[in-house]
Amino acid sequence: xxxxxxxxxxxxxxxxxxxxxxxxxxxxxxxxxxxxxxxxxxxxxxxxxxxxxxxxxxxxxxxxxxxxxxxxxxxxxxxxxxxxxxxxxxxxxxxxxxxxxxxxxxxxxxxxxxxxxxxxxxxxxxxxxxxxxxxxxxxxxxxxxxxxxxxxxxxxxxxxxxxxxxxxxxxxxxxxxxxxxxxxxxxxxxxxxxxxxxxxxxxxxxxxxxxxxxxxxxxxxxxxxxxxxxxxxxxxx
Amino acid sequence: xxxxxxxxxxxxxxxxxxxxxxxxxxxxxxxxxxxxxxxxxxxxxxxxxxxxxxxxxxxxxxxxxxxxxxxxxxxxxxxxxxxxxxxxxxxxxxxxxxxxxxxxxxxxxxxxxxxxxxxxxxxxxxxxxxxxxxxxxxxxxxxxxxxxxxxxxxxxxxxxxxxxxxxxxxxxxxxxxxxxxxxxxxxxxxxxxxxxxxxxxxxxxxxxxxxxxxxxxxxxxxxxxxxxxxxxxxxxx
Numbered sequence: 001x002x003x004x005x006x007x008x009x010x011x012x013x014x015x016x017x018x019x020x021x022x023x024x025x026x027x028x029x030x031x032x033x034x035x036x037x038x039x040x041x042x043x044x045x046x047x048x049x050x051x052x053x054x055x056x057x058x059x060x061x062x063x064x065x066x067x068x069x070x071x072x073x074x075x076x077x078x079x080x081x082x083x084x085x086x087x088x089x090x091x092x093x094x095x096x097x098x099x100x101x102x103x104x105x106x107x108x109x110x111x112x113x114x115x116x117x118x119x120x121x122x123x124x125x126x127x128x129x130x131x132x133x134x135x136x137x138x139x140x141x142x143x144x145x146x147x148x149x150x151x152x153x154x155x156x157x158x159x160x161x162x163x164x165x166x167x168x169x170x171x172x173x174x175x176x177x178x179x180x181x182x183x184x185x186x187x188x189x190x191x192x193x194x195x196x197x198x199x200x201x202x203x204x205x206x207x208x209x210x211x212x213x214x215x216x217x218x219x220x221x222x223x224x225x226x227x228x229x230x231x232x233x234x235x236x237x
Numbered sequence: 238x239x240x241x242x243x244x245x246x247x248x249x250x251x252x253x254x255x256x257x258x259x260x261x262x263x264x265x266x267x268x269x270x271x272x273x274x275x276x277x278x279x280x281x282x283x284x285x286x287x288x289x290x291x292x293x294x295x296x297x298x299x300x301x302x303x304x305x306x307x308x309x310x311x312x313x314x315x316x317x318x319x320x321x322x323x324x325x326x327x328x329x330x331x332x333x334x335x336x337x338x339x340x341x342x343x344x345x346x347x348x349x350x351x352x353x354x355x356x357x358x359x360x361x362x363x364x365x366x367x368x369x370x371x372x373x374x375x376x377x378x379x380x381x382x383x384x385x386x387x388x389x390x391x392x393x394x395x396x397x398x399x400x401x402x403x404x405x406x407x408x409x410x411x412x413x414x415x416x417x418x419x420x421x422x423x424x425x426x427x428x429x430x431x432x433x434x435x436x437x438x439x440x441x442x443x444x445x446x447x448x449x450x451x452x453x454x455x456x457x458x459x460x461x462x463x464x465x466x467x468x469x470x471x472x473x474x
Contacts, residue, residue: 054327054328054332055363056364060298064327067304067320067324071318071320071321076316076317076318076321079313080308080311080313080320083304084313087305090291094292095291124362125361125362125383125384126292126385127293146362
């Protein structure tokens with residue numbers, strides 16, 4: 001029933017959101033020196049989202065937004081050495097070791113014996129490619145697609161290019177907005193990792209789920225059994 | 238003799254280096270307020286090249302490097318409002334209108350009637366995709382590949398994926414280092430746009446050119462005739 005399985009990468013296969021939270025905490029520590037606290041920066045979330053149109057998703061976008069917010073919120077009192085600390089943070093985040101979640105390798109090994117696997121990931125091209133190479137997981141994937149956005153139009157373009165019937169395509173990911181809803185919209189199958197950490201911007205009211213093609217699991221270790229249960233292996237086994 | 242023709246984008250199909258030069262001039266104007274001039278920042282070029290490993294190629298990398306250099310060279314005297322100006326510059330560069338060189342549309346129209354065309358471009362994924370969409374040239378291309386680097390290994394990966402014989406592949410571009418030498422190394426054909434502006438980092442001693450597969454033209458308007466002259470249309474005409 002399934003020809004291809006695609007996986008999201010950040011927060012699906014390996015840790016990601018955690019580093020952003022740690023980065024944001026470093027930023028808050030800096031701001032505390034200027035008498036500012038969490039409540040003061042809360043209204044600046046929209047700043048970051050507004051910058052996506054220019055900088056896209058990823059570490060550089062995140063850090064450029066923090067620099068802007070830092071300048072704005074301190075009314076230009078922020079010291080250049082603190083801005084340098086944010087750039088240093090960007091470099092650290094971009095060279096951060098890749099921590100693959102437990103159970104991922106085993107799942108990919110088993111699935112890749114039955115299906116061609118594709119990675120579909122969003123963010124800085126260089127960073128995503130480097131994480132892919134460093135993850136040790138590249139051997140399991142037939143293809144990698146780094147995209148600047150995960151809209152249903154973008155997925156449709158990929159499916160067309162690979163000549164994949166959406167009804168025979170399954171995507172596994174942690175973000176309802178980016179990994180699940182666009183796939184269901186196209187008539188594909190989606191497995192949602194409900195317990196993985198997700199950036200708040202990636203949350204989405206899950207009100208229009210196509211229940212028939214939607215599978216929900218608590219973690220990566222349940223994906224295999226869930227697929228068996230949904231009879232998705234029928235033609236392969 | 239040729240199955241696919243690929244084009245570089247920045248400084249081959251549309252203006253690019255010019256905006257970087259203008260951006261650098263804006264940076265120099267800022268630095269003048271701190272009593273610094275061109276000679277002072279000359280030694281900092283390596284800063285920018287050293288940052289490519291983290292930030293890759295593109296506007297965000299360029300601006301993050303300028304912010305770092307600005308902080309370093311002013312010994313942390315640079316005012317946050319000037320750093321904000323650099324971030325604003327990044328946003329302007331990223332939303333800059335695409336100015337396609339004269340003669341490009343005509344060439345692509347004629348070539349796309351005979352060959353499948355591919356765009357192979359390096360830099361920020363979102364920015365490159367947006368420029369491609371805004372250029373009005375997308376209709377001529379069968380494929381677009383945004384890459385984080387243009388090494389012969391990267392080109393080889395693309396050729397393998399599309400199942401293209403290197404000896405039947407031709408690449409057109411302005412950069413010897415990025416567009417020409419790696420292709421010649423793989424046994425492909427390359428047309429060098431010798432008069433297009435090129436970032437100094439992209440220069441390369443052209444000492445190992447495979448003369449048989451190397452064509453040089455002064456500008457985009459000469460590409461067609463040069464290909465005819467080299468008998469590359471023989472099977473198609």
